[in-house]
Amino acid sequence: MGLKSFVEVHPDSHFPIQNLPYGVFRPQPGSDPRPGVAIGDYVLDLSVISAHGTFDGPILKGSDCFNQPLELDVNLGKPGFRPDMHLRPLDVPPEPNLNKFLAMGRPAWKEARASIQNLLSSTEPKLRDNASLRQIALAPVGQVEMLLPIAIGDYTDFFSSMHHAKNCGTIFRGPENPIPANWFHIPIAYHGRASSVVISGTDIVRPRGQGHPHGGSPYFGPSVKLDFELEMAAIVGPGNELGKPIDVNKAADHIFGLVLMNDWSARDIQAWEYVPLGPFLGKSFGTTVSPWIVTLDALEPFACDAPKQDPQPLPYLAEKISKNYDISLEVRIKPTGEENSHVVTKSNFKHLYWTVTQQLAHHTINGCNLRPGDLLGTGTISGPEPESYGCLLELTWNGQKQLSLGGTTRKFLEDGDEVVITGCSKGNGYNVGFGTCSGKILPSPI
Amino acid sequence: MGLKSFVEVHPDSHFPIQNLPYGVFRPQPGSDPRPGVAIGDYVLDLSVISAHGTFDGPILKGSDCFNQPLELDVNLGKPGFRPDMHLRPLDVPPEPNLNKFLAMGRPAWKEARASIQNLLSSTEPKLRDNASLRQIALAPVGQVEMLLPIAIGDYTDFFSSMHHAKNCGTIFRGPENPIPANWFHIPIAYHGRASSVVISGTDIVRPRGQGHPHGGSPYFGPSVKLDFELEMAAIVGPGNELGKPIDVNKAADHIFGLVLMNDWSARDIQAWEYVPLGPFLGKSFGTTVSPWIVTLDALEPFACDAPKQDPQPLPYLAEKISKNYDISLEVRIKPTGEENSHVVTKSNFKHLYWTVTQQLAHHTINGCNLRPGDLLGTGTISGPEPESYGCLLELTWNGQKQLSLGGTTRKFLEDGDEVVITGCSKGNGYNVGFGTCSGKILPSPI
């Protein structure tokens, strides 16, 4: 443990000084969005501490990645510019997302982490002993509104859990060869819908759509097989130019961190539409991400070996060090009107067969360009045991059995159900956690 | 015909005063991108004419959709603002894309079209007789650089030609039931990759990737089945909020216009990867669009009945008026070092089974939100005859036969091949055309 903050952090908190995840928030209703870092039950306002000179390292000094420096005027030196114009008002809005910071790459991320860790440490007086600065720099997390931390250019969803692939294949195609022949060679993925990625806490409207015909016309109406998918997602850093693949052994430099993700899925819509071009409206009605991006640097103490891959991956996917992270994941469902939520599955990020670095390298091998803020979902993270399956499709075997939720049961999600995903790595006397990723189902429009 | 411009327009031109398609261009290397409209061999600079008061209608007057008005200061009235700061330099950059204008909707589009048509008409002296204004407002198209006209939030590719669906199904699954059961009920689509959509003229690097194993390991290397796909794409206007579908009979109000599109495809990569989640790296290495967005208003004289649909579509897809447009399409290939290009197919937009309005309504029926600038590809536009097939996969029947290009032949694209798509609607004495959509294949990186 060792390192401590002057901000009091409960031992069970997901956000001690060892974590320092990044998000974007509004301190008050109507105020400008700005980047922040979670510390205990507070959010540290990066636009404020940036303006107060916290980032004085060689890379971030004078950078506008969190806030426009006051001296900077975009028009300086241009034709038509007059010196009396060069001052800007004090309330130039802060950066509304983390994309600029993500584009700067790992050296900048490391420098920022060191500066913030130093500022928050129990032995550093600069913020600790400045009550008026603390007042504007630290906001109680319960009083702020969290927003999507990134502008997502493209969202890709992988299919990297072998247990999930096997279960889905068995359910839809039978127990002989449930896993497609390509699966052990390719980190299979599809393009998802970026516009409907929403922040934790956003309600999800039950989608309407078509399902398999029974008799004549296709079914049309509210989905009757609404599901969650327990996933995590990588947030892309600098990325690459079109036509220039990223080497798998350098892929980690292009991943800023991870979030929790719920890839809501309408199984009836998906099953009817997905041949031959893959999932579309069965997925695109909403995807929820958690507000805090936990950096790979914070997760490093929880790195573990990825599963051994057999057959050997092709050379472009063979990495010198193949790592996962030991992140315990849990999904709870809280039916409408009930006090308590019920744990429906417990899984772990370490079960993934294809690593996030292999996913990223595969994504670019054809020359496809990744951009800062792109979202790479892992796919549903199912473990080997039935209690660790990552979606209701698997947990209820496509509705063939009931899942008990205390006094009630579920085959698929009902209106009013709230689904809450949590994720946490347990260190020696501290956690590095992700908080929660939640969403509640609203009824379809009539 | 009737309406004429004072700008001389050759009778064969795609861009008479009846067309007025929108694009984004740089007048000189290094200058700021800005919106423009094509007229004959010139580009009309909308940022210039906007600053000179052309858009004086009730909707666009004072709007910043093409250019920030000089009077406007974002900081006016905010705390910290001093009156000596309120003037902005004269060179505030123009809008770098059309997204703001797209968001304003059809009433704004109609007003802009009327204002531009009036300004350019042979009887209006305002620009015609002002040589210094003409000098800065009209740039010879050969001297400018065309750019992507929109920031694309999401790109979706449909599969709306029955002939294409039938041919692909026959090639991959045999002549019994070549078209999947869902196809006549659903405008099938998949999410494409937005980051790799490029403007006409951008070179395309041959992708590397995996193909089916022959014996042991999968093939890995440069694609040996590189193809074009003749498509068009709709550019989305205002769009909708998450959870609120767009009625099919109002869908046309959300479509600004159309472009030509080449959905480059690596058939070997696609065939090996696409089960069960659809096309991914076989498509995401590049998609080319033409620079000029031809508005639905300009295409209206070329509207025609869409094919009769049997079975009847579900009510949410049944439109009161179901229209296509009569747009002649042609693809030419120019092998490296050759003087001439060779026509390889001639098709027409009117062959599409599912209309663009049905595509858009289907896309939102589950609540998925569309945003201004989203790109909706039609899918490959194949006609009924073999000479009208829209890709080499169909034209050479997956490489089973050769296609003659004058002195040489092709099964798939070779390095150095340039593929040029053109599209044009022929009116009475004038054209409403799309110009060209072209790209040249560069070799894979070693």
Ligand SMILES: [Ca+2]
């Ligand atoms: Ca998923």
Ligand SMILES: [Ca+2]
């Ligand atoms: Ca296509």
Ligand SMILES: [Mg+2]
């Ligand atoms: Mg989803």
Ligand SMILES: [Mg+2]
């Ligand atoms: Mg493409």
Ligand code: NI
């Ligand atoms: Ni000012």
